[in-house]
Amino acid sequence: MPRGYVMCPREEEGTRTERRRFIVKTGGLVAAAGGAAVVDAPSVMAQPKFRWRLSTAWTPALDFHQGGAQRLATVVDEMSGGRFRIEVIVLGNSRRSTSDFVMAHAVMRDAIDTAAIRDALRRAGLRVECELDERDRARLVNVFVKCEPDPSGQTRGRRHVMFEDADIGYTRHIRGAVNAVVASVTGDPMSYVSAGAEHQGPPGGGVVAVLARVG
Numbered sequence: 001m002p003r004g005y006v007m008c009p010r011e012e013e014g015t016r017t018e019r020r021r022f023i024v025k026t027g028g029l030v031a032a033a034g035g036a037a038v039v040d041a042p043s044v045m046a047q048p049k050f051r052w053r054l055s056t057a058w059t060p061a062l063d064f065h066q067g068g069a070q071r072l073a074t075v076v077d078e079m080s081g082g083r084f085r086i087e088v089i090v091l092g093n094s095r096r097s098t099s100d101f102v103m104a105h106a107v108m109r110d111a112i113d114t115a116a117i118r119d120a121l122r123r124a125g126l127r128v129e130c131e132l133d134e135r136d137r138a139r140l141v142n143v144f145v146k147c148e149p150d151p152s153g154q155t156r157g158r159r160h161v162m163f164e165d166a167d168i169g170y171t172r173h174i175r176g177a178v179n180a181v182v183a184s185v186t187g188d189p190m191s192y193v194s195a196g197a198e199h200q201g202p203p204g205g206g207v208v209a210v211l212a213r214v215g
Contacts, residue, residue, distance in 0.1 A: 050084045064199070066090070101141065105209040107201045110155055111147055111178050117185045117208055124212040132186045140186060141211040146197040147178045150204025171195035182208070 056069050066088075073086035104123030108116040118128050126140060127133035149155075149162040149170050162173040175193045183189040197206035 048083075052084075052086045054086050054088045056088065056090055100214055101211060102214050103209060103211050105207055108145070108147065108205045108208050109202050110150060110204045111174060112155065112181055113205065114181060114185050117143070117182055120208050120210045121185070121212075124210040125215050126210070126212055128185065131184075132188075134187075136212075136215070137187060139213045139215060140188065141213060143182050143186060143191040144209045144211070145178055145182060145191065145193045145206060146195075146200050147174050147193060147206040148195055148197045148204065149174045152203065155204060178206075 054069055054073065056066060069088045073088050077085050102124055104120050104125075106116040106120040106123065120143075121128045121132060121140075126136040128136075132140065149160060153159060153163065162170040165173065174195050179189065179191055179193045182191045182193070200207050
C-alpha cells in the first residue's frame with residue numbers, strides 16, 4: 001500500500017444499505033425544504049411597497065436630465081419587482097394654480113452673472129432695474145442658487161484662487177461670493193446658496209431660482 005493511505009475497515013452490506021437509506025431520507029428532506037422555500041417565496045416577496053415622488057424643473061426636451069430621471073425611475077421599478085416606484089413630476093407654474101406663490105428661474109453663466117438674477121426676479125413678476133424695487137422686496141420669499149467655481153481657474157479672464165486655499169474649502173469661497181452677488185441685486189443677504197452645480201449650467205455657472213408671493 002502506498003505510504004500515506006489508511007486502510008478503512010470493510011463495510012458490511014447492512015451498513016451500506018443503512019447509509020443509502022440515510023442519504024435518500026436526507027435528500028428528501030432537502031428537496032422538501034427547497035420546495036417549501038419556493039412555495040413560501042410569495043410571502044418573502046410580500047414586502048412593504050414604497051412610492052416616492054421625484055420633482056424636477058426640467059422639460060422633456062432636456063433628455064440628459066429629465067430623461068435620466070425617467071430612466072432611474074424605470075430601473076428602480078424593474079429591480080424592485082414593482083415594490084419601489086418613483087413618480088417623476090415636472091414642477092412648473094400653472095395658470096390655473098390658486099397658490100399664493102410663484103417660482104421662476106434662470107441660468108447663471110458664471111458666479112457674477114447679476115443679469116441672470118434680475119431675469120429670474122422679473123420672471124417671477126418682480127420689478128427690478130439695477131436692484132430689486134423697494135415696493136417688491138416684501139414679495140420676495142427667497143432666492144436659491146446652485147453654483148461652483150469655474151474649473152478653468154478663471155472668471156471672465158481673471159484668475160481666481162478658490163481651489164488653492166489650504167485653509168478654507170472652495171465651496172465656502174464660492175457660496176460666500178455668490179451670496180454677496182445675489183444680495184447686491186435683491187438688497188437682502190438672506191439666500192440659499194449651494195455649491196456643486198455640475199451639469200446644471202455652464203462651467204463656473206449654475207441655476208438661480210426665485211420664490212415670490214403673487215402680486
